Amino acid sequence: MERKDDGRLEGRTAIVTGSTYGIGEAIAKVLSSEGAISIITGRTEKEGERVAEEIKTAGGSAEYHHLNVTDEEEVAEVTRAVYEKYGRIDILVNNAGIGGPSKPTHEYTREEWERVFDVNVTGAFLCSKNVIPYMKKGGGGNIVYISSIYGIVGSQDNPAYHATKAANRIMAKTGANIYAKDKIRVNSVHPGFIWTPLVEDFLKDQSEKLGVAIEDLRSELDAAHPIGHIGEPEDIAYGVLYLVSDEAKFVTGTELIIDGGYTSR
Ligand code: NAP
DSSP states (O other), X not given: OOOOTTOTTTXXXXXXXXXXXXXXXXXXXXXXXXXXXXXXXXXXXXXXXXXXXXXXXTTOEEEEEEOOTTOHHHHHHHHHXXXXXXXXXXXXXXXXXXXXXXXXXXXXXXXXXXXXXXXXXXXXHHHHHHHHHHHHHTTOEEEEEEOOGGGTSOOSXXXXXXXXXXXXXXXXXXXXXXXXXXXXXXXXXXXXXXXXXXXXXXXXXXXXXXXXXXXXXXXXXXXXXXXXXXXXXXXXXXXXXXXXXXXXXXXOSOXXXXXXXXXXX
């Protein structure tokens, strides 16, 4: 994705959690194509360095930091390092997330349940908690929680995932209320199914359990979206770009659904 001149996010620093691949990678690339300095984070160094290099090759600015969002010390270290280097943190996208086991509630162990909460809820909390003081020092900022359509409607899959994504939705609304006076806008984005390693793994798991071919499951998933197919990571990234740009200066506490019509039924 080529870097544009005079981008909408010129010189702003953007931390995108879980941007080593999947939706986070696309978000980091779209933000840097509009002039942001993208801070690529995640646990897979090789992939993080790849994303940062690809952004730089396209004329943008990026650097990779190892970050496990459940490690409070590491979150504090990375946010401090970014602030000390750039003097500001303008954007945080809480994107890192896991699906967790797809099975009914009564079959979940407490450990499995807490693992999903640890990454999807506590991880997002820790990142917001550490970034907000820097945003306040800088006179404002933008936080986006990547929730899901599963934070809005129920299904027969992943009960822990549903609960965490609903938590992300309300974390954004609460943050919007608390930090409006500090000029920090907080919003959530709710993707429908997007083709990434997370969905690929989910379909593999379902295929083994149900004995149905992955291609058939993929067709079913496509048909569940009125638009006729599942989405691409960039579909979500452009929604995030809008929310963190000045064009959305009156937008806070909102939930942007990008789902090919899935929840419109
Ligand atoms: P993905 O392909 O599995 O990518 C997940 C990203 O999160 C990776 O960069 C991974 O990096 C990172 N991550 C996982 N655990 C982490 C941890 N403990 N600390 C830091 N980073 C961690 O998933 P995706 O589909 O892109 O999903 C991204 C977000 O969108 C998630 O919050 C997901 O719930 C949400 N979402 C996805 C869909 C979909 O259909 N794909 C739909 C709705 C919502 P490392 O492995 O390098 O750490």
